[in-house]
Amino acid sequence: MRKPALSDDILMRVEKPARYIGNEVNSVVKDKEQVAIRFAMCFPDVYEIGMSHLGIQIIYSMLNEWEDVWCERVYSPWVDLDEIMRKRHIPLFGLESQEPVKDMDFLGITIQYEMCYTNILQILDLAQIPLSAKERGEDMPIVIGGGPCAYNPEPIAEFFDLFYIGEGETQYRPLFDWYLENRAAGGTRLDFLRGAAKIPGIYVPQFYEELYREDGTILGRKKLYEDLPDTITKELVMDVTSAPYPLKPVVPFIKVTQDRVVLEIQRGCIRGCRFCQAGQLYRPVRERDADKLKEYAAAMLESTGHEEISLSSLSSSDYTQLNELLDFMIGDCGRKHVNISLPSLRIDAFSLDVMSKVQDVKKSSLTFAPEAGSQRLRDVINKGLTEEVILKGAALAFEGGWTRVKLYFMLGLPTETEEDVRGIGDLSNKIAATFFDTVPKEKRVNGKVQIVTSTSFFIPKPFTPFQWAAMCTKEEFIDKAYQTKQGIMEQLNQKSIKYNWHEADVSVLEGVFARGDRRVAKVILEAYKRGCLFDSWSEYFHNDVWLSCFADCGPDIGFYTTRERAEDEIFPWDFIDCGVTKEFLLREWKKAQAQAVSPNCKEQCQGCGASRFGVGVCHERKTGNHL
Amino acid sequence: MKIRIKFAKYGVMKFIGHLDMMRFFQKAIRRAGIDIRYSEGFSPHQIMSFAAPLGVGIESCGEYMDIEVLSMTSAEDMKQALNRVMVEGVEILSVNVMPDNVKNAMASVAAASYRIAMKAEDFQGNPAPAVFPIGDLAGKLREFYSQETIPYTKETKKSVAELDLKQGLYELETDSDGAIRMLVNAGSSGNIKPTMVFDKFCEFAGMDVSQDACQVTRLEIYTDQAKDGEPHRFVPLSDVGEQG
Numbered sequence: 001m002r003k004p005a006l007s008d009d010i011l012m013r014v015e016k017p018a019r020y021i022g023n024e025v026n027s028v029v030k031d032k033e034q035v036a037i038r039f040a041m042c043f044p045d046v047y048e049i050g051m052s053h054l055g056i057q058i059i060y061s062m063l064n065e066w067e068d069v070w071c072e073r074v075y076s077p078w079v080d081l082d083e084i085m086r087k088r089h090i091p092l093f094g095l096e097s098q099e100p101v102k103d104m105d106f107l108g109i110t111i112q113y114e115m116c117y118t119n120i121l122q123i124l125d126l127a128q129i130p131l132s133a134k135e136r137g138e139d140m141p142i143v144i145g146g147g148p149c150a151y152n153p154e155p156i157a158e159f160f161d162l163f164y165i166g167e168g169e170t171q172y173r174p175l176f177d178w179y180l181e182n183r184a185a186g187g188t189r190l191d192f193l194r195g196a197a198k199i200p201g202i203y204v205p206q207f208y209e210e211l212y213r214e215d216g217t218i219l220g221r222k223k224l225y226e227d228l229p230d231t232i233t234k235e236l237v238m239d240v241t242s243a244p245y246p247l248k249p250v251v252p253f254i255k256v257t258q259d260r261v262v263l264e265i266q267r268g269c270i271r272g273c274r275f276c277q278a279g280q281l282y283r284p285v286r287e288r289d290a291d292k293l294k295e296y297a298a299a300m301l302e303s304t305g306h307e308e309i310s311l312s313s314l315s316s317s318d319y320t321q322l323n324e325l326l327d328f329m330i331g332d333c334g335r336k337h338v339n340i341s342l343p344s345l346r347i348d349a350f351s352l353d354v355m356s357k358v359q360d361v362k363k364s365s366l367t368f369a370p371e372a373g374s375q376r377l378r379d380v381i382n383k384g385l386t387e388e389v390i391l392k393g394a395a396l397a398f399e400g401g402w403t404r405v406k407l408y409f410m411l412g413l414p415t416e417t418e419e420d421v422r423g424i425g426d427l428s429n430k431i432a433a434t435f436f437d438t439v440p441k442e443k444r445v446n447g448k449v450q451i452v453t454s455t456s457f458f459i460p461k462p463f464t465p466f467q468w469a470a471m472c473t474k475e476e477f478i479d480k481a482y483q484t485k486q487g488i489m490e491q492l493n494q495k496s497i498k499y500n501w502h503e504a505d506v507s508v509l510e511g512v513f514a515r516g517d518r519r520v521a522k523v524i525l526e527a528y529k530r531g532c533l534f535d536s537w538s539e540y541f542h543n544d545v546w547l548s549c550f551a552d553c554g555p556d557i558g559f560y561t562t563r564e565r566a567e568d569e570i571f572p573w574d575f576i577d578c579g580v581t582k583e584f585l586l587r588e589w590k591k592a593q594a595q596a597v598s599p600n601c602k603e604q605c606q607g608c609g610a611s612r613f614g615v616g617v618c619h620e621r622k623t624g625n626h627l
Numbered sequence: 628m629k630i631r632i633k634f635a636k637y638g639v640m641k642f643i644g645h646l647d648m649m650r651f652f653q654k655a656i657r658r659a660g661i662d663i664r665y666s667e668g669f670s671p672h673q674i675m676s677f678a679a680p681l682g683v684g685i686e687s688c689g690e691y692m693d694i695e696v697l698s699m700t701s702a703e704d705m706k707q708a709l710n711r712v713m714v715e716g717v718e719i720l721s722v723n724v725m726p727d728n729v730k731n732a733m734a735s736v737a738a739a740s741y742r743i744a745m746k747a748e749d750f751q752g753n754p755a756p757a758v759f760p761i762g763d764l765a766g767k768l769r770e771f772y773s774q775e776t777i778p779y780t781k782e783t784k785k786s787v788a789e790l791d792l793k794q795g796l797y798e799l800e801t802d803s804d805g806a807i808r809m810l811v812n813a814g815s816s817g818n819i820k821p822t823m824v825f826d827k828f829c830e831f832a833g834m835d836v837s838q839d840a841c842q843v844t845r846l847e848i849y850t851d852q853a854k855d856g857e858p859h860r861f862v863p864l865s866d867v868g869e870q871g
Contacts, residue, residue: 004639008746009839012684017642023714025654251654253647305654305712336657337665360669 002029005093005100006081014081018253019047022073022095025251026303028060029096030070037176038104039063040094040141042074043112044119045536050075051250052258054312055110055147059168061246069176072096073250074107076119077126079534085126092126101127105179107141108164111149114513115506115536117156120145121528124159131525133161133206138189142179151234151281152462152573155516155524157205161193165201165576166235167267169243174199197228201235203576204228210518210572216559218517218570233577234281238615240267241289245296248303260308260341261300263293265325269314270601270617272608274382274592275371275410277461278314280580283608284616285601290321294328301338309333310341317346318602326354344369347393352400362445365404365452366397372413373423379595380415382588387427394431398438404450405431411480411501412458412472414592421480425487425497428453432493451493454500455484457507461514462573463580465588470564471511477504505543506535511561517572520560523553581609628696629725630705631732633865635688636681637844640716645680651717652692658712661705664695678732678848678864679739679813682820688720689739689847691864693732721865729867730850737851738797738861739813741821742844744806745836758805759834765801767832772799779823792827795819797859810861813848 004011004021011017032038041060043050050056056073063071072094077085085092091100101107107127109120121131124143130136133143145153146164153163164171175196182192197204207228211219223230237243245264252259268285269278297309309329313319329340340358344367345351355364368390372378375387394405409424428451435449457477460466472480481501488499512520526549534540550557565571567586574582584607591598598606601617611618636648643651653673656663665671678691699705702722709719729735747757761767771777777792795812796819802808807825812818821843829836849861 007748008684011642012839017683018644018647021639021642023639023716025658025712025714253643253651255647255650302658302660305657307653307657337671339670 002098005090005098010081010084014084015078016047016254019075019078020081020095022098024253025305026248027073027096027250028064028071030064032070032097032099034067035070036068036180037070037106038094038097039069039071039106039108040074040101040104041071042107042109042123044076044109044116044123046078046534047075047252048254048256051252051256053110053112054246054258054262054264055112055168057246057249058244059108059172060250061248062169062244063172065244066173066176068180070096072104074101074123074127076122076534079540082122082126082533091128092123102129102141104141106144108144108146109160110147111145111156112147113536114149114510115541117513117524118528118532118535120156120159121525122533125528132158134158136161136189140189142189142192148277148281149513151277151576151578152514152516153203153205154210154518154572155513155520157518158521160205161189162196163203163205164235165203165232165578167237168235169237170235171199171201175202194225200233203232208575218572218574220570221575231575231577234579236579236613236615237267237286238613240286241292247296247299249300251304251306258310259306260310261297261304261306262310262312263297263300264288264312265293265316265319265322266313268616270318271315271384272382272588272598272600272606273371274380274465274588275413275458275461277464280463280585280608281578282314283579283601283610284613284618285318286616287319287321290325290328293325294332297329298332301333301336307337308339308341311343313343316343317351323350330354330357347390347397349396352393352396352402356400361401362403364402365406365450366394366402367406367408368393369408370427371408371410372416372420373409373425373427374420376595377413377416377420377423379597380592381410381413382592382597384597384600387430390427391430391434394434395438398435398449401445403435403445403448405452407431407451407453409453409455409484410458411455411484412477414458414466414469415595416480418483421483422487424453424455424484425489425491428488428497429491429493432491432496435496436493449496451497452500453484453488453497454502455481456502457504459507459511459514462571463578463585465585465592467515467571467585468565468567468569468589471508471561473558473562474504474508477507503538503541506538506541508557508561509535509543509546512555512557515560515571516555519555523549523555526553579608579610579613584608628699629727629729629731630694630696630699630702631723631725631865631867632692632694632709632719633721633723634690634692635686635718635720636690636716637686637688638716640714641684641686644683645677648681649675649677655709655712656694659705659708661694661708662696662698664697676731676733679736681845685843685845687845689845689863691732691848693725723865723867725867732864735850735864735867736848737812737814738810738849738859740798740808740810740846740849742802742806742808742846743821743825743841744804744844746840746842759807759836761832761834764805764807768799768801768807768828771828771831772796777824777827779819779827781823790819790823792819792824796824797861799824808846810849814851 060071063069124131142161145160150163178195193204196202207224209222213219266287268282270285371383432451460469488497530545664674674695676693681687706719706722745757779790779792781788795817798810848864851859852862853860
């Protein structure tokens with residue numbers, strides 16, 4: 001048995017030692033003497049969160065399929081172990097080998113949300129790797145960033161040797177081949193990075209400089225070498241059905257957030273909601289073949305022993321083979337005592353029928369995400385969900401026996417008025433009223449309906465039509481949440497409605513990081529030095545520390561959040577080509593202000609630019625303009 | 628059909644708690660394709676019960692769980708099928724088909740034997756002498772055990788209780804490796820933990836050894852086949868039913 005990196009006395013003292021021992025079913029152990037490349041794949045949050053991420057499992061499985069590569073997993077040590085590792089100078093280790101990350105060739109970090117930025121620094125620091133890429137010596141691992149936040153890498157650019165922009169399945173082999181070639185030729189770290197910068201999708205931030213105007217906006221970028229690309233185009237899997245898939249995912253010992261088999265049915269989304277970054281980044285929509293997914297389901301249930309299976313996608317109801325797949329799952333999984341957990345489906349007769357087959361109607365709740373309280377504002381954000389559809393779906397559901405409904409809204413959307421905010425309470429009330437209209441008194445379970453209305457605060461994200469928009473201040477957010485609460489309290493059915501809202505402080509910071517530039521890095525570094533860590537965990541989020549770091553380091557929060565951008569402003573992320581063009585996003589921004597909706601990709605092509613990849617929904621349409 | 632499975636748990640697996648071990652076995656049984664019986668109802672669960680939870684940090688070569696199956700080829704096949712889907716540190720030692728009238732493992736538990744040894748490494752991973760720092764261990768253990776009573780104050784968050792460890796301490800001796808072995812009451816009433824005995828012994832012998840420096844291993848779990856009034860007749864839980 002491999003010797004654990006942590007001694008017994010440490011493992012006995014920390015919460016959930018299973019986070020650190022590896023040895024899980026389907027984890028891959030190789031002979032380190034027989035591999036040429038050692039790769040540490042990191043999700044910079046606690047084990048239970050990181051282990052629930054499908055992307056890591058895909059890359060882990062793909063890399064370990066290659067004989068010359070050993071990929072291991074790394075997660076953020078929780079605060080208890082963090083303290084011990086610092087005190088005793090224990091270097092961060094890979095779970096599989098239990099050996100230091102600093103001795104490996106690569107450290108790949110997936111960056112799924114902005115509030116993990118201090119955790120990235122924790123990973124580097126505990127691994128005993130210099131935080132700044134420029135300070136790393138020849139023997140240090142190459143630190144790679146990927147995932148959605150890599151689409152605006154600038155706030156964390158100085159901490160990474162390179163970023164991999166786009167889907168991870170495509171360029172690791174060329175990157176590794178170049179690494180081996182360079183090593184065999186006795187090349188340096190710099191030589192490697194110079195060559196890597198020419199691989200599609202790879203961005204080496206230290207070879208570029210950001211230049212600013214006097215007003216603080218970006219003037220342009222300067223490259224250190226003439227042969228570097230000006231634009232980095234995202235990587236994309238052309239054929240998702242034949243792409244690698246983890247048929248033997250690692251099975252954790254402890255309960256994690258996503259403790260089930262996950263089938264990714266498609267990538268991308270046809271909807272084009274204007275606030276949604278994922279809906280733009282993963283264009284065009286590409287479906288996996290249902291027959292292949294059935295095979296995967298069987299193989300993964302057998303290799304893991306999981307008792308639950310779930311579908312994953314941005315909008316499962318749009319998957320054209322959904323009926324076929326669900327029929328199969330209900331039949332096959334039911335026989336094997338496997339539960340089916342359904343993703344959020346659009347509520348209609350079909351989905352309610354499916355749900356009633358796989359869930360206990362009395363215990364489960366229905367989810368609607370209108371995102372905005374009024375039709376006017378839903379048109380602004382291009383959320384094609386009408387009040388009529390919601391009420392009709394709710395009535396059907398209440399007839400079917402459901403009594404619990406969850407509603408999700410955003411506050412602070414562009415053009416939002418008091419009337420839009422009041423609409424949240426009105427809609428919640430109408431749904432409750434629908435229950436009382438639909439279900440006769442004698443049939444009401446416990447005589448009541450439970451509506452849970454939740455709001456989050458809108459944060460403009462890069463590569464969305466709202467990337468130009470102003471974000472609200474903390475005070476505006478809190479006022480809007482208060483108005484929402486008042487609006488609900490005034491409703492006739494207010495006793496049936498419970499209201500939850502999100503913290504405003506952390507949203508403001510997320511807004512800074514989302515649209516930040518390189519000048520934000522020093523704040524992140526300073527906050528980390530002053531003890532900020534696990535900022536996405538409300539009990540560890542210290543807003544006062546962050547505010548003092550902004551005050552001491554210089555950048556003005558409002559410059560990044562509340563400032564509406566001019567149409568011709570150069571954004572920090574403009575050098576990345578995510579598939580959709582800035583012209584398209586600007587058109588959508590203007591349409592939003594005119595409250596004009598855009599049809600989805602299947603109805604009519606909007607000419608976003610993603611059709612040039614030559615795959616997916618863009619080339620399956622039978623009608624519409626082809627741009 | 629009732630099946631009794633005996634397994635060992637060691638190495639890093641000692642850090643996996645009881646509930647997580649149950650989850651581990653639920654998934655392992657699916658991976659092994661065992662035709663286990665499920666309960667009725669909207670969310671059926673596997674019919675499975677463990678003899679006695681093992682504390683985190685303790686190793687064992689005598690853990691037991693009972694399951695019910697609808698069909699099987701042979702006990703040996705089942706043992707092999709399970710061992711194929713285990714991880715390093717969990718090993719299926721035996722699979723027994725039990726008579727239908729047998730009490731389940733948990734209700735059968737009467738006693739358990741333990742071994743406490745010095746770890747061969749100190750807390751920083753450096754080699755350490757794997758024997759207790761005491762001259763005549765066997766003699767001291769005898770002297771300790773020959774006491775009429777061994778009072779022990781058990782403190783929990785809610786209460787303080789006075790126990791007599793002697794009542795539940797059936798055997799105490801040293802083995803050829805210089806470790807301490809004991810057989811203690813592990814039943815539903817009057818059970819005692821091996822560490823209670825060890826703490827009291829350290830105090831008695833004036834031996835300064837922290838629990839961190841020791842490895843506790845559960846060796847076996849026993850049922851008591853004595854009839855009322857007879858002296859204890861401890862039999863390993865696996866010695867009931869047909870061996871596979």
